[in-house]
Amino acid sequence: MRSSEVAARAGVHPQTLRYYERRGLVSEPPRTATGYRVYPAAAVSRVRFVKRAQELGFTLDEVRDLLHLADGGPDDCDSARALARSRLRALEARIADLHRMRESLVELVETCERPRRDRRCPLLDALQTGRKEA
Amino acid sequence: MRSSEVAARAGVHPQTLRYYERRGLVSEPPRTATGYRVYPAAAVSRVRFVKRAQELGFTLDEVRDLLHLADGGPDDCDSARALARSRLRALEARIADLHRMRESLVELVETCERPRRDRRCPLLDALQTGRKEA
DNA sequence: CTTGACTCCGTAGCCGGGTACAGGGTTGAG
DNA sequence: CTCAACCCTGTACCCGGCTACGGAGTCAAG
Structure with missing residues (x-):
């Protein structure tokens, strides 16, 4: 081909x-x-x-490793599994990160949604002061 | 300073x-x-x-826009909110993506965990054949 | 024999968000 | 006066994963 x-x-x-x-x-x-x-x-x-x-979510380097493992025997199968597990952990950590980001963003938008007398944008203020863990 | x-x-x-x-x-x-x-x-x-x-999760370009909005008045507050909402939607879509990736990866690792007689690695096989939506 | 589609190779560019380096000028303490 | 520590500018480099470009060779149909 x-x-x-x-x-x-x-x-x-x-x-x-x-x-x-x-x-x-x-x-x-x-x-x-x-x-x-x-x-x-x-x-x-x-x-x-x-x-x-x-x-x-594997990087090309990880895929290359997987492929080389695929050319090997049963021992390599364990390595492949380990790689997949570590990828899974990284993925879960990333998901947790994004969830936290989402929470903060939801709060921010909600803050902004409440009627306000003054004309300052609460969203921008909130970001500016860094309401949390900043 | x-x-x-x-x-x-x-x-x-x-x-x-x-x-x-x-x-x-x-x-x-x-x-x-x-x-x-x-x-x-x-x-x-x-x-x-x-x-x-x-x-x-805002990009630098988006942050620049937010900052320029912050210099403006109440109309700009609406724009800021809209930007935050669209960022929120993108974030949620990304989280959903990662959840799907996680599901597939969990399945893959589980497949691999089951005892097998033959010495081929089921994980690598599964990836190779593309069990889903591929 | 010509034409257009394919292929080859090497290299450079893209995205985002910085980081590093070279080659100078300035500042302030000892 | 000297020396380190700072600051200036411009430019190049990094990551990952491609994508594009230029210039040349090849292949098959008409």
């Missing part, structure tokens, strides 16, 4: 394929006599793996 | 102050005869406002 076909099937641009090659996510495919890359069919699933893992 | 003092009080680096100046977040302060910036005390709260708003 040529690069544009692999790219189209995996839903990426052909340049992205070369980029993944440089990053060690996709191994260098054999070439034609004139230097064109010729990919095995498995390259498509490999790239899809990358995109899927990215959707789950 | 000199730049390093403002920076220290607001918890940023002096360069960051210059950066904010370039970005229009902090107005150009007057200078001494030899060209040193001399900040009014209000500059510290201005920078703290920026950091506080950033914690709530």
Whole structure:
């Protein structure tokens, strides 16, 4: 398969394929006599793996590690699981962060919603004074 | 106040102050005869406002808009509120995203946790085949 | 044989939010 | 007077993940 076909099937641009090659996510495919890359069919699933893992919040470096683990045996399975767990923890921490941000923002907007006599914007004031943990 | 003092009080680096100046977040302060910036005390709260708003997920461009609104009257208060609400919506959408990512990741790790006879890693397989919405 | 689509390579640019560095001038204490 | 610590400017670099560009070679159809 040529690069544009692999790219189209995996839903990426052909340049992205070369980029993944440089990053060690996709191994260098054999070439034609004139230097064109010729990919095995498995390259498509490999790239899809990358995109899927990215959707789950893995960085490209982590995906590369996962892929290299996938080439190994059962010991590597444990490593993969550990990586997934740590990703999960990071994700949960991030969610908790955003929840806190949301809480503060909701409060801020509510403050602002209350009728006020004076013409100062309570939202801007609240932000300015840093009502919490600031 | 000199730049390093403002920076220290607001918890940023002096360069960051210059950066904010370039970005229009902090107005150009007057200078001494030899060209040193001399900040009014209000500059510290201005920078703290920026950091506080950033914690709530506003981009620097949005913060700049908020600050310019803060200089205005009651009409601008409505705009500020609208900006905060739209930020809130974006935040909630992002949280929902992360929740979906978390769900998938939890499932993945659980799959992996189940005892298996064969030595393939179910996590890696699952990622590869893209069990959902892929 | 020409034309247009594909491919190659290297390099540079984008986003956001800074951080670092080079090469100078200034200030204030000892 | 000297020295460190500050300040000035402009520019380049960092992260991650692409995306675009320029200039050249190749392939297949007409």
